[in-house]
Amino acid sequence: MQKEKLLMIPGPSPVHPRILNSLSLPTVSHVSPELVAELKEALTNLKKIVFCEEGEPFIVAGAGTLAMEMALLNTVGKGENLLVLSQGFFGERMTQIARSFDLSFDLIESEWGKAVLPEELEKKISEKEYRAVVSTHVDTCTGACAPVMEYAEKLKRRDILFIVDGVCATGGIEERMDDWGIDVILTAAQKCFGAPPGLSVLVLSERAMEKRREMKAIPAYYSDLLNWLPIMKDPSKYFSTPCVNEIRAFYEGTKIVLEEGMEKRFLRHARTAEAIRKALLALGFSLFTQEPFLADTLSVVQYPEEIEDKSFRSKFAENGVVVAGGLAEMAGKVFRIGHMGNLSISQVLFAIDALEITLSSLGYSFERSTGLKVAREILEETVS
Numbered sequence: 001m002q003k004e005k006l007l008m009i010p011g012p013s014p015v016h017p018r019i020l021n022s023l024s025l026p027t028v029s030h031v032s033p034e035l036v037a038e039l040k041e042a043l044t045n046l047k048k049i050v051f052c053e054e055g056e057p058f059i060v061a062g063a064g065t066l067a068m069e070m071a072l073l074n075t076v077g078k079g080e081n082l083l084v085l086s087q088g089f090f091g092e093r094m095t096q097i098a099r100s101f102d103l104s105f106d107l108i109e110s111e112w113g114k115a116v117l118p119e120e121l122e123k124k125i126s127e128k129e130y131r132a133v134v135s136t137h138v139d140t141c142t143g144a145c146a147p148v149m150e151y152a153e154k155l156k157r158r159d160i161l162f163i164v165d166g167v168c169a170t171g172g173i174e175e176r177m178d179d180w181g182i183d184v185i186l187t188a189a190q191k192c193f194g195a196p197p198g199l200s201v202l203v204l205s206e207r208a209m210e211k212r213r214e215m216k217a218i219p220a221y222y223s224d225l226l227n228w229l230p231i232m233k234d235p236s237k238y239f240s241t242p243c244v245n246e247i248r249a250f251y252e253g254t255k256i257v258l259e260e261g262m263e264k265r266f267l268r269h270a271r272t273a274e275a276i277r278k279a280l281l282a283l284g285f286s287l288f289t290q291e292p293f294l295a296d297t298l299s300v301v302q303y304p305e306e307i308e309d310k311s312f313r314s315k316f317a318e319n320g321v322v323v324a325g326g327l328a329e330m331a332g333k334v335f336r337i338g339h340m341g342n343l344s345i346s347q348v349l350f351a352i353d354a355l356e357i358t359l360s361s362l363g364y365s366f367e368r369s370t371g372l373k374v375a376r377e378i379l380e381e382t383v384s
């Protein structure tokens with residue numbers, strides 16, 4: 001039997017046995033009482049996870065990219081202006097989606113490894129009228145975490161919708177929709193929720209829903225959230241067959257998040273990130289992403305001179321841990337390690353031990369257990 005490997009790519013993240021168990025439950029009718037009850041509760045849980053009381057949650061078969069498309073198509077109409085804040089690959093993807101639907105947009109781009117500053121946003125919105133501003137909370141390509149709370153502060157009291165791509169943040173890094181004034185959070189199942197991929201997940205504020213209603217028709221059918229709203233309100237109704245098993249798995253994922261508690265979960269992600277990064281630095285690696293934009297959900301890491309990308313990652317996988325290579329022009333120069341979802345302390349220590357075994361097998365000289373010691377000290381604080 002093939003030995004299971006620890007998945008530490010920037011999503012999908014390792015799937016907890018409880019979630020796998022829910023996924024393997026029999027496929028029931030999509031309008032059965034069990035599924036209706038579980039979808040309803042998953043929707044309620046989702047709102048709690050993003051601190052939203054009055055808004056509308058949506059869980060639909062798809063992926064993060066579909067959620068990006070749904071967020072734009074249901075908030076920005078023809079002739080209205082969108083402002084895209086980009087710190088990497090997924091900010092650029094947002095502009096590609098806008099272009100595909102002929103939506104007019106402006107772009108503020110940061111250097112890769114950093115994020116757009118709130119002051120840059122403030123200046124731009126004082127020069128021109130925008131219907132919506134969209135930000136990638138954590139860009140999975142550069143590892144940069146945008147200051148979304150500060151962006152929201154700059155947008156407060158303005159008639160501008162604020163859209164946050166939380167695919168690599170929601171459920172692991174704080175996102176307070178009501179308190180901060182976020183109108184749309186778009187996300188997916190396979191990262192901080194620790195469920196298998198296959199769902200597009202969104203929460204829209206009342207203001208965003210009001211905007212959707214004002215828009216009347218939009219160039220979408222499956223992506224039109226007004227087609228899904230009656231189903232979210234009463235899942236015993238039909239629009240398109242939901243992915244039953246995936247919804248059961250995601251529901252279990254939302255329960256695990258709330259059982260842990262949001263503050264404790266945010267703190268665990270922050271501590272795990274610190275432990276992994278400090279261990280890597282102690283072993284001679286460096287970080288691509290710059291302070292203060294480091295993300296609690298993944299790290300983008302530059303190699304010491306002696307280490308070559310492909311042989312390192314394949315040896316690391318042989319030792320039981322799968323990490324990702326760099327995207328776009330960063331391929332070969334960095335590796336990306338995801339540390340999100342339901343990752344346990346023993347899994348983190350296993351990963352750092354496997355890292356040291358990998359470095360030894362590549363003939364890299366360092367003092368054995370250097371990384372483990374650093375990580376253990378930080379993680380022990382978490383449990384004490």
Ligand SMILES: Cc1ncc(COP(=O)(O)O)c(C=O)c1O
Pocket residue numbers: 010011063064065066068090136138139140165166167168188
């Ligand atoms: C920030 C961000 N947005 C959007 C996406 C797209 O999600 P998906 O791959 O599920 O389509 C990703 C995927 O990694 C992402 O990290």
